[in-house]
Amino acid sequence: MSEDIIININKLTKVYKLYDSPQDRLKEALHPLRKKYHKEFHAIDDISLDIRRGETVGIIGQNGAGKSTLLKMITGVLTPTSGSVSVNGKISALLELGAGFNPQLTGLENVYFNGTLMGYTHDQIDNKLEEILSFADIGDFIRQPVITYSSGMFVRLAFAVAVNVEPEILIVDEALSVGDMMFQAKCYDKIRSLMSGGVTTLFVTHNMNTISSLCNSAYLLDSGKIFAHGAPNEVTRAYFRLQREMEHARQDKTGAGTKPDGALRKKSIQPPQKKERDQFISGTAEITEFKVFNDEGEETFALRAGADFSVWMKVVFTGEVENPCVGMMIKSPQGQNLLGVHSYHERRMSLGYKQCGDEIEINFICKMLLNPGKYMLNLSVSEHTTDFEYKSIDIKSNAAALEVYGKDFAFGLIHNDGVVILN
Numbered sequence: 239m240s241e242d243i244i245i246n247i248n249k250l251t252k253v254y255k256l257y258d259s260p261q262d263r264l265k266e267a268l269h270p271l272r273k274k275y276h277k278e279f280h281a282i283d284d285i286s287l288d289i290r291r292g293e294t295v296g297i298i299g300q301n302g303a304g305k306s307t308l309l310k311m312i313t314g315v316l317t318p319t320s321g322s323v324s325v326n327g328k329i330s331a332l333l334e335l336g337a338g339f340n341p342q343l344t345g346l347e348n349v350y351f352n353g354t355l356m357g358y359t360h361d362q363i364d365n366k367l368e369e370i371l372s373f374a375d376i377g378d379f380i381r382q383p384v385i386t387y388s389s390g391m392f393v394r395l396a397f398a399v400a401v402n403v404e405p406e407i408l409i410v411d412e413a414l415s416v417g418d419m420m421f422q423a424k425c426y427d428k429i430r431s432l433m434s435g436g437v438t439t440l441f442v443t444h445n446m447n448t449i450s451s452l453c454n455s456a457y458l459l460d461s462g463k464i465f466a467h468g469a470p471n472e473v474t475r476a477y478f479r480l481q482r483e484m485e486h487a488r489q490d491k492t493g494a495g496t497k498p499d500g501a502l503r504k505k506s507i508q509p510p511q512k513k514e515r516d517q518f519i520s521g522t523a524e525i526t527e528f529k530v531f532n533d534e535g536e537e538t539f540a541l542r543a544g545a546d547f548s549v550w551m552k553v554v555f556t557g558e559v560e561n562p563c564v565g566m567m568i569k570s571p572q573g574q575n576l577l578g579v580h581s582y583h584e585r586r587m588s589l590g591y592k593q594c595g596d597e598i599e600i601n602f603i604c605k606m607l608l609n610p611g612k613y614m615l616n617l618s619v620s621e622h623t624t625d626f627e628y629k630s631i632d633i634k635s636n637a638a639a640l641e642v643y644g645k646d647f648a649f650g651l652i653h654n655d656g657v658v659i660l661n
């Protein structure tokens with residue numbers, strides 16, 4: 239392996255045996271003719287790649303694509319079924335934090351124990367101790383057995399040990415939850431300073447902006463294989479395309495967001511149910527189809543910050559609605575309303591009296607005012623009589639995940655176009 243290559247992965251494969259029941263596992267073990275009772279599942283399927291010293295490499299892919307399995311084989315936590323991984327440097331993995339901790343030992347004893355496992359002498363750990371303790375910031379608890387720690391304290395100490403041992407290779411899974419928001423911010427500052435100090439970093443993330451702004455290159459995994467590799471922007475585009483195809487396939491299966499096959503899907507009209515204050519579901523209309531388009535008129539769920547986009551939806555009426563209104567709301571994954579458009583609230587727009595069999599098509603055209611990130615699209619049909627009195631008729635909560643992307647580092651939540659800074 240050349241000096242420049244810090245991780246070499248050659249034809250790496252991880253196969254899991256899947257049994258329908260625990261009994262099948264036993265039957266297989268005891269079968270005199272070695273009959274197979276399992277199916278084979280390739281979590282990683284013949285992957286080869288090289289990572290160069292000092293690179294920051296992003297690893298992306300849908301849930302279950304194989305990212306964690308790959309990283310665990312690189313760190314040695316999992317053994318490959320076939321193929322090889324050669325690592326030419328000291329790894330610190332922010333994956334299974336504190337996995338090496340002994341709960342019966344005190345925090346301090348664990349710092350020494352882990353440091354020794356990383357190949358440091360007692361004196362070397364002494365020199366790092368102040369930094370580790372000040373990063374963890376758990377006060378006198380450091381002298382208590384780890385078993386008495388809250389989960390937050392445990393993660394603080396584990397993270398402090400992992401990042402303060404001068405790793406040559408840092409492996410970060412962004413899905414990792416590292417304590418409170420303040421501590422998370424401190425962790426990311428530390429990770430960034432290690433990266434800029436030349437530490438080779440593998441970054442698993444679902445945030446495409448992280449990939450574009452921090453990584454030199456990226457790999458897109460799908461079903462255990464490398465689906466795309468190259469410049470971060472190209473790979474994130476491939477990810478969006480893949481995500482769109484999968485979303486379409488999912489919608490085709492469930493029927494949500496697709497064309498109803500000719501006939502109206504009749505819905506029995508339920509008596510209104512109390513949902514929230516002033517809200518009732520009346521079931522007299524249904525959002526049967528929706529699409530999102532970017533500023534070039536392409537159907538997509540990936541939108542550029544600052545660019546125009548449109549959300550098209552079709553509503554089919556299955557009963558009488560005096561004054562129908564439609565709305566869309568883009569929310570944060572935590573459910574906070576961020577960007578909404580509503581036919582009644584915006585314009586007091588009248589869509590006219592509708593009855594069973596009527597259909598309307600609506601197009602909301604607006605500017606993507608949110609900075610890069612992941613958001614949820616929500617759609618609704620309702621009937622408004624005043625600003626505060628309305629009935630919700632159909633709500634498509636989390637109808638689609640939107641990915642907003644942009645070239646630059648996102649500074650704040652709102653996309654700020656055309657700012658002038660005078661000096």
Ligand SMILES: Nc1ncnc2c1ncn2[C@@H]1O[C@H](COP(=O)(O)OP(=O)(O)OP(=O)(O)O)[C@@H](O)[C@H]1O
Pocket residue numbers: 254255279281299300301302303304305306307308
């Ligand atoms: N011990 C196991 N036995 C059987 N299947 C497993 C095992 N561990 C993982 N898998 C399967 O391997 C596949 C890859 O899992 P992995 O955790 O690597 O995906 P991932 O890309 O990290 O997903 P996520 O983004 O959800 O964390 C998944 O389908 C998972 O169900």
